[in-house]
Each structure stands twice: as C-alpha cells, then as structure tokens.
Amino acid sequence: GDQVEQSPSALSLHEGTGSALRCNFTTTMRAVQWFRKNSRGSLINLFYLASGTKENGRLKSAFDSKERYSTLHIRDAQLEDSGTYFCAAWNSNNRIFFGDGTQLVVKP
C-alpha cells in the first residue's frame, strides 16, 4: 500500500546465511507487526512491536517510529524459512496498513 513500502519483494538466500527485510512508512506509525503466511494462506504472527527490538530464535525485529521503519532480520536461514513475509503497521487512528510482502526462498 501507499503508506507502507516493503522491500525486497523477493529474496533468495543460501542455507546458513542471513538478511533483512524492511518496511518504510510514509507517516508515523504507533505499532508494527510482522507475519508469515502459512501453507493455508493464513497470516501468522511473528512479532508485534510498539518500539525497540524483539528476538525469537533466528528472527529479530526492530521498530523505529520516529525514523519510520521496521526491520525483520533472519540469521542462519533454514529451508523451512521459505515463504512470504508481511509487515503491517497501525497509525494513530488505529488504521492498519500492510506491506506488499516479501517472498523468501532459501536454497540448499
């Protein structure tokens, strides 16, 4: 959407390597959430942040409301990490905006 610019749209990684996904916002957002789409198309929560960073296993997310961006870092990528990742953000009116998604492929 216009409010959220997610990059890259596609990403290819070799097993064991890492990279970062990023969402830039055109306006100040009060919270951000990162999702992964499962095999049935449902969006499953990875992280929800109102500020700062969170880490869970090989994933780490950061959100800087003032600088208007959020990142999702993947380290030591595994084959099962392949999939589509989305960010979503809420503005001060509690309206939600989604990024267009990143298709991640992890290769052996």
Place this chain on the structure above:
Amino acid sequence: GPKVLQIPSHQIIDMGQMVTLNCDPVSNHLYFYWYKQILGQQMEFLVNFYNGKVMEKSKLFKDQFSVERPDGSYFTLKIQPTALEDSAVYFCASSLDDTQYFGPGTRLLVL
C-alpha cells in the same frame, strides 16, 4: 482497489449474549479469514474459510465461535455466548489467490 467492508464498525454487548460480526468480502474472492486484535496487542489469526468449510482454525477460535457464508452473502463470525475476553477488534480478510484484503475491523466491547 478492492474493498472489504465490515458491519458494524462498533458493537457493545452484554456478556452472555450472542453477537454476529458481518464481513462483506470482495465479490469474486474465495478465501475468507477472521483475525482478532486485543487493544494494544498483536493481531492473531482465528480462522480460514473456503468452499463453505473451515480450513484451519487457531486455538483462539473457541467452541463458542462459528463462521458461515450462507448463499454467498456476508461472511459472518458468531460468538455465542460472549465472554469479557472476547472484547477486541475483529478483522475480516478475503482473497482470491495470494493477496489478502483486509476490512477496517469491528470493535467489539463485551460488558
């Protein structure tokens, strides 16, 4: 772009009563979803519905919850009976293939 509508935008209800949340999905879409967001917390997946059947549900989709889309009309989420912890914003989404389009949410308050 395609729009998903949700009716009503707000609903206040007494604990124990039944409530039905309505979603008007994009007209040619085939997949339908409900998500729940408690104030200040993450949005959580509830249920995925396709071809008249629940394809997948999370542990948040309690026995008191049910979904249907009779005759291609609204996609509904019914809660019967409601509990205090059901207070949240409920988001509906629909998709044809890959991209989900989200509605603006229904804010439910259970008293």
